Amino acid sequence: MTGLALSEPALQPERRSFASRIAPSGPVTASTTPALQLSGISLAFGGIRALKDVSFDVRPGEIRAVIGPNGAGKSSLVNVISGLYRADNGRIGIGGESFAHVPPGRLPGLEVARSFQNLALFPGLSVAENIASGLVFRRRAFAWLPFFPASRREGRETAARVREIAAFLGLEAHLPRLVSTLPFGLQKQVELARAMIADPRLLLLDEPMAGLTGTEKAAMAAHIRAIRDRLGLSVILIEHDIAVVMGLSDRIVVLDHGEVIADGSPDEVRRDPEVIRAYLGSDAAPLAGAA
Numbered sequence: 001m002t003g004l005a006l007s008e009p010a011l012q013p014e015r016r017s018f019a020s021r022i023a024p025s026g027p028v029t030a031s032t033t034p035a036l037q038l039s040g041i042s043l044a045f046g047g048i049r050a051l052k053d054v055s056f057d058v059r060p061g062e063i064r065a066v067i068g069p070n071g072a073g074k075s076s077l078v079n080v081i082s083g084l085y086r087a088d089n090g091r092i093g094i095g096g097e098s099f100a101h102v103p104p105g106r107l108p109g110l111e112v113a114r115s116f117q118n119l120a121l122f123p124g125l126s127v128a129e130n131i132a133s134g135l136v137f138r139r140r141a142f143a144w145l146p147f148f149p150a151s152r153r154e155g156r157e158t159a160a161r162v163r164e165i166a167a168f169l170g171l172e173a174h175l176p177r178l179v180s181t182l183p184f185g186l187q188k189q190v191e192l193a194r195a196m197i198a199d200p201r202l203l204l205l206d207e208p209m210a211g212l213t214g215t216e217k218a219a220m221a222a223h224i225r226a227i228r229d230r231l232g233l234s235v236i237l238i239e240h241d242i243a244v245v246m247g248l249s250d251r252i253v254v255l256d257h258g259e260v261i262a263d264g265s266p267d268e269v270r271r272d273p274e275v276i277r278a279y280l281g282s283d284a285a286p287l288a289g290a291a
Contacts, residue, residue, distance in 0.1 A: 034058060036057060037057045037094075038056055038093075040054070040090040041077070041092070042089040043073075043088055050073050051077060058202065060234055062250040064234070065245045065253070066255065067254055069278055069279060072278075073257070073259075077238075078114070078204055082104065114205075115194075115195045115203070117206045119191055123179060127176070127179050128176065130194055131162045133194060134193075135161075165196050165197055188220065201233060202233070203234070204236045205235060217244055224237070225248065252266055261278060262274055
């Protein structure tokens with residue numbers, strides 16, 4: 001990918017600009033159709049059960065956390081949703097369509113984007129170029145060829161979108177820098193920005209707090225709230241930090257040994273005896289961290 005000309009004036013994009021989608025204040029009015037519907041998802045590897053009859057939905061404009069002890073099936077579940085794994089049974093509903101298996105190449109068209117627990121950035125590219133790389137599967141193949149007029153136009157439009165998303169996440173000053181020179185916490189924000197530039201309605205965030213300091217976690221949580229409140233996106237949050245989950249999520253589904261053992265509000269989940277047993281092995285006090 002060639003460098004983005006961030007100083008060039010942007011042409012009027014064919015799609016609504018990112019800035020025009022930001023609500024000035026308060027939550028965005030959401031549809032009543034689920035952003036995601038899982039029905040009876042089961043998965044096994046060589047006879048070892050990873051998921052068993054997992055069913056839940058994600059409402060438009062909500063942060064839906066998926067938690068559980070190590071080995072509970074969280075990563076397997078997000079890999080099924082994003083099409084990296086094929087479930088043995090069950091259906092996945094996204095954007096009004098139902099799938100036994102979601103082809104990964106369909107995700108951009110279904111307005112689904114994902115971040116990964118382990119950073120998958122391009123260390124030799126700038127922050128701007130890394131963010132723009134999230135559009136690679138949404139662009140026509142010829143648009144990457146510099147001698148096509150459409151390529152030059154789309155390059156200017158992409159640069160404008162990169163600037164808008166960087167401003168939303170507080171990354172504007174870092175756009176020209178090599179991403180490898182940024183602190184780890186900012187690199188995680190670049191990963192989030194790269195997922196956002198594809199204009200998804202559903203974001204799958206896999207351990208966005210992993211490796212962050214307390215201050216960095218607070219900043220990331222604020223960004224995720226803004227994505228929900230000001231953009232109206234739905235978020236699936238896979239996260240180990242219970243305090244973060246309890247303070248950030250609208251609803252939580254809890255997995256243990258591949259099965260759903262609880263589903264409800266943060267306060268309901270933290271007091272659920274099955275959840276307490278799964279995490280602590282006894283009927284101890286409720287899990288800490290509820291907001």
